[in-house]
């Protein structure tokens with residue numbers, strides 16, 4: 001039985017090897033556990049080490065395994081966790097080599113009201129810290145952000161005010177660590193007041209990003225509405241094919 005057909009496609013043994021490896025990755029082995037060695041796989045399936053390496057490379061491209069020089073091949077974390085990262089504005093800008101900042105920061109403590117209350121699973125009368133900021137990159141306005149944090153989780157936030165990263169402050173001052181978020185992105189245009197704040201022509205296109213963020217205990221830590229200039233901002237993802 002040919003292990004590699006003349007057209008370069010993987011033959012039957014190669015397919016068996018791949019389905020065996022997928023079985024291990026999805027079944028017996030946990031993330032960061034080691035797969036059998038190339039030599040063992042080659043012997044078990046009666047194929048060359050080159051065929052094994054190709055199968056492992058393919059799984060590597062798909063994000064299912066990772067290889068560490070001299071140590072072997074290991075199961076990756078589940079894909080979703082790797083493909084989309086939960087970051088703050090500060091982290092996003094730093095990753096692009098830009099200096100993050102904020103203008104016109106306003107912080108107040110207000111009742112949540114019906115809409116924000118529903119987003120944060122609070123009653124309308126519960127208090128929230130409302131933070132309104134124009135976020136900048138290298139001093140240039142990029143985004144208008146309105147963030148709401150339950151006051152009982154971050155007492156005194158409104159009085160303390162905020163100059164840098166909210167996420168850093170939540171972690172360092174309030175020991176609230178955001179672990180996951182539900183997020184949706186909508187297309188919109190900037191009405192005249194928002195366009196003025198961002199320094200772009202009226203009715204310029206923008207992205208509206210809505211995020212509800214949670215900690216490891218599934219507590220809702222923030223609800224944020226961020227409106228980004230579409231001419232200066234893009235959403236970049238690594239996405240994986242599942243079949």
Ligand code: GLP
Nearest residue numbers: 088089090165166167211224226
């Ligand atoms: C992004 C998110 C917001 C979050 C903000 C925190 O913009 N869309 O939901 O509030 O980051 O950013 P920072 O930690 O820089 O204040």
